[in-house]
Amino acid sequence: MRRHVYDVIILGSGSVGTPAAMAMAGQGLKVLVIDPAASPGQGSNKAAIGGIRATHSDPAKIRLCMRSLEIFATWEPIHGEDIGWLQGGYMFVAYTPREERLLKDLLVTQKSYGLNIDWYDRDDLLEIVPDLNPDGLIGGTFSPEDGSASPLLSIHAFWREAQRLGAAFRFREQPLSIHVSGGRVTGVRTDKGEYAAPVVVNAAGAWARPVAQMAGCDVPVIPDLHEAAITEPVARFLGPMVVDIRPAPGSANFYFYQQKSGQVLFCITPDPPIWGSDRSETSTFLPLVAPRLLDLMPRLAPLRVRRTWRGMYPMTPDGSPIVGWAPEVEGLLYAVGMCGQGFMLGPGVGELLARMVAGGLTPADEAVLRALTPERTFAGQEALK
Incomplete structure (x- = not known):
């Protein structure tokens, strides 16, 4: 089988994976998104009811959702598409x-x-x-x-923009394994091909744990x-x-x-x-x-x-997302455990992931990543989930 080479492979084309592909392609990265479903947003995204708020109790989620709100609120004026924003x-x-x-x-x-x-x-x-x-x-x-927006209209708008920016999507394709060599990610094998990349993003939503296990890792989702x-x-x-x-x-x-x-x-x-x-x-x-x-x-x-x-x-055990590099394997990036808030967190998380891969993290990003690290103790619960 022919081996295609990318800068980043994203597993999951839902509320996080699709805006992440859009943000990464916007940074000039060569991005591939793989999903077993027939089109974007067919997992947990299509079950979302569409609420979007920044008024959380957790500072990391406040920062991420403030940016998400900006993206949702300005989408139609900038891109000319109605995504149901209200x-x-x-x-x-x-x-x-x-x-x-x-x-x-x-x-x-x-x-x-x-x-x-x-x-x-x-x-x-x-x-x-x-x-x-x-x-x-x-x-x-x-x-x-x-406010609120349509998950269906939004995910398809993000998908079209990601494609316009150069991201590739492969649907109806089942990931089978994440290749690891010398302690770092080298690519992904599916039922239809082999794809090489130094970074693999686990954005698999409710299926995050079995996807992590493909790389010999575990994540508590x-x-x-x-x-x-x-x-x-x-x-x-x-x-x-x-x-x-x-x-x-x-x-x-x-x-x-x-x-x-x-x-x-x-x-x-x-x-x-x-x-x-x-x-x-x-x-x-x-x-x-x-x-x-x-x-x-x-x-x-x-x-x-x-x-x-x-x-x-x-x-997740503490009700907060897991965003950060897997401690066991270099190049495996988690964007999982959104606890039912992936739709409102997705655009903000997607831009954060792009900065993690392309470079340019801000002090605010560093604070968010410290709070959401996969290596935290998972103690306590957010006051307002």
Whole structure:
């Protein structure tokens, strides 16, 4: 078989791999992306509901998502493509003193990075979202510069731009092994060919662990199943993504928003987590989430649900991504464990990966990489996942 030579091979054409290919090709690197699926974004990306925020509690994710937001928000003016971007903001509501304390405490970190987010008391919050249940509402935080976009439209826009810049994509091709010689990566073998490169990026999402094992390595990423749904389209009545972090039987939190095209999307975080890879939708999801939705916003009651689906969150032990060079093998670069936030992290992570490979890391990059290193102890949990 003919052996093709590249500067970088990316395994995975999803929320991270595709924008990484775009950023690397933009740096002049010769890039190949390999994916077993028929087109980009057919793994966890197509299960994403499209929320994009920089208002995290972890400084590394704040920095990465600030850049992602810039890319999403300016895509149509720069490239002339509608990716469904809607700057509706994010709202975290507080109905108990627990949520009030948590959200107010997080404002200190969030504001220190220049994020446009504030606490709003009950009446001010209801001015923004009048349909919230006012009974027991204390207030909440609102970040107007956050928003949403279509994962499908976005991933295809990034794919087309990556191709325009020179990146090559090979679909319906199964990676079989990552070649390692003398302690460093030399390329990838698939069911259709051999490809040489000094750098291989593991951007395989929920499949990151078996891909790492192809190089004789291991990375602590395990899929966690989450279910979502979409309603019929209706006239716009809701601006921001609304997030309720109150725990309830069977769920840790839930969130919903109205797309630019009018549909309402909603998702729940199961508690306890549901580990595995069975992406079949269930009969338990709607009975679990519906009471929470209608309690928080009774106006949603008449909406008809069009469909439900289930996706995989690639989880790490501490709930934060793993981005950095594998300690066991030189040239293997991890961009995995996005914990269900790969869509919003992807463009920012992609540019960081390009700087790691091409050179030019900034002091802010170094701080992000120290926080997300594969060699960390994985202690603790992010306060606002």
